[in-house]
Amino acid sequence: MKAPAFDYVRPSDIGGVLAALQGGHAMAKVVAGGQSLLPMLNLRLARPTLLIDIARIDALRTIDDRGTSVRIGAAITHAELEDRDIAGCAMLRTVATGIAYRSVRNRGTIGGSLVHADPAADWPLALAALGATIIVEGKSGNRAVPADSFMRAAFQTRITDDEIVVAVDVPKLSPAARTGYYKFCRKTGEFPEASAAAVFDPVSRRARLYVGALSGPPQPLDNLATTIAENGITAITEAAVAAAVDPIAGHDPAERRMRRAAVMRALKDVFAS
Numbered sequence: 509m510k511a512p513a514f515d516y517v518r519p520s521d522i523g524g525v526l527a528a529l530q531g532g533h534a535m536a537k538v539v540a541g542g543q544s545l546l547p548m549l550n551l552r553l554a555r556p557t558l559l560i561d562i563a564r565i566d567a568l569r570t571i572d573d574r575g576t577s578v579r580i581g582a583a584i585t586h587a588e589l590e591d592r593d594i595a596g597c598a599m600l601r602t603v604a605t606g607i608a609y610r611s612v613r614n615r616g617t618i619g620g621s622l623v624h625a626d627p628a629a630d631w632p633l634a635l636a637a638l639g640a641t642i643i644v645e646g647k648s649g650n651r652a653v654p655a656d657s658f659m660r661a662a663f664q665t666r667i668t669d670d671e672i673v674v675a676v677d678v679p680k681l682s683p684a685a686r687t688g689y690y691k692f693c694r695k696t697g698e699f700p701e702a703s704a705a706a707v708f709d710p711v712s713r714r715a716r717l718y719v720g721a722l723s724g725p726p727q728p729l730d731n732l733a734t735t736i737a738e739n740g741i742t743a744i745t746e747a748a749v750a751a752a753v754d755p756i757a758g759h760d761p762a763e764r765r766m767r768r769a770a771v772m773r774a775l776k777d778v779f780a781s
Contacts, residue, residue, distance in 0.1 A: 511549035518561040522568070522674060525560055526647055529670045533558040538672055540568075540583045541615035543608075544624040568619070568674060576680055579643075582619025582673045589618065596680025599687040599707070603634040606689075608697045619673040625659045628699035632659050633720030634689060636728075637705035640678045646671035656718075659725040682711035688777030690770050691721070702766035704774035708737055717775075719753060719767055727756045729771065741779050744772070 515533070519525045529536050537556035539545050540563045548554040562568055568583035571594065578597050580589070589604035590613060607613050607630050621631040622642060635642075635655035642653045644667050653666050655676070660666055667673065681687070686708050691700035703720040715737035720726040732752040735743045749768050757767040 509550050509552060511546070512552060512555050514549075514556050515558045516561065517558065518564065521565060522645060522672070525562055525565070525672055526645070526670065528558065528560045529672070530647065531558075536560060536669075538562055538623070540617040540620045541585060542620075543612050543616035544620055544626070562672070563617075574677075577677050578680065580618060580676045580678065582622075582675055583617050584619075586613035586616050586618065586621075596682075597638075597678050599634060599638060599681075599689065599705075600678065602687070602689055603630050606630065606691065612697075618676060622655075622658060622676070623665060623667065623673055625661075625663050625665050626699065627659075627662050627724055627726075628703070628721040630691070630703070633703055633705050633718055633726040635676060635678070636726045637687075637689075637707045637716045637718045638678055638681075639707070639714065639716060640676055642673055643675040643677060644671050645674045650674070652677070656726070656728065661724050679712075681707070681709050681714075684711050685709035685714075686778045688774035690773040690777065692766050692770055700770075702763070702770040704767070704770040706733070706771075706774045706778050708733075708778055710737075713737075717771070719756065719771055721767075721770075722756065723758070729753065736775070744775050744779075746772070749775075 517528050535556045536558040538560045568581040570581045572579045578594055586604045586607045589600050618631055621629050640655040642658045644651050658665055688706040691703035693700050700721045705718050707716045715733040717729040717733035718726040729752040749771050753768050757764045
């Protein structure tokens with residue numbers, strides 16, 4: 509199918525984007541790589557009257573080291589994170605490398621993935637586990653939204669119609685930190701059936717474990733993460749993982765098993781690194 513008719517603008521700065529969003533179009537959509545939005549247009553699942561292209565705005569295409577964190581512009585592509593070794597944020601490269609195919613990674617952006625808010629996507633899960641913050645800009649200025657509460661539900665976020673995501677702040681991990689990330693896919697390039705992400709940093713006393721690819725936002729397994737941080741690998745048992753995962757994994761036995769296994773394998777990554 510072909511996309512419905514729409515107007516198109518390419519502002520040169522963020523101010524132009526915000527002006528376009530407030531320009532009176534009944535349905536304006538921001539697009540960067542288009543890897544999520546354009547298929548929805550062609551299937552007519554989305555019918556914007558205006559597309560606002562932000563892919564060439566320089567302010568959205570920077571990666572800044574801020575000492576204890578790294579600020580990543582919303583229009584940075586998955587491939588740019590795959591190709592770059594960012595000190596203290598090695599997990600970003602691991603996650604980016606596993607997203608779909610290289611052709612998708614060349615155009616898809618971290619900001620676009622977050623705003624699309626597909627529950628099976630990689631960045632909402634990984635950034636929640638890393639304790640990242642999403643920077644949102646609107647007519648009243650900037651505001652910061654924790655990544656673990658940015659997604660309200662499937663394909664719904666906490667930004668309003670006149671705001672855009674401009675960056676992601678990712679706190680750096682210490683050299684002693686260990687991370688794990690695992691996802692079940694039927695074949696390479698597809699969205700996962702189950703996924704999990706783990707971050708343990710003894711220096712910052714950070715212990716975060718999330719399960720993803722649910723019907724809504726990624727869910728934390730805080731009690732299990734704390735127990736593992738206190739007791740190490742001996743706390744990782746099938747019974748402990750099942751007790752943490754099953755209440756949020758749904759009623760399908762196969763889905764429960766996949767989600768338990770995703771968590772176990774993410775934790776295996778942690779203790780193997």
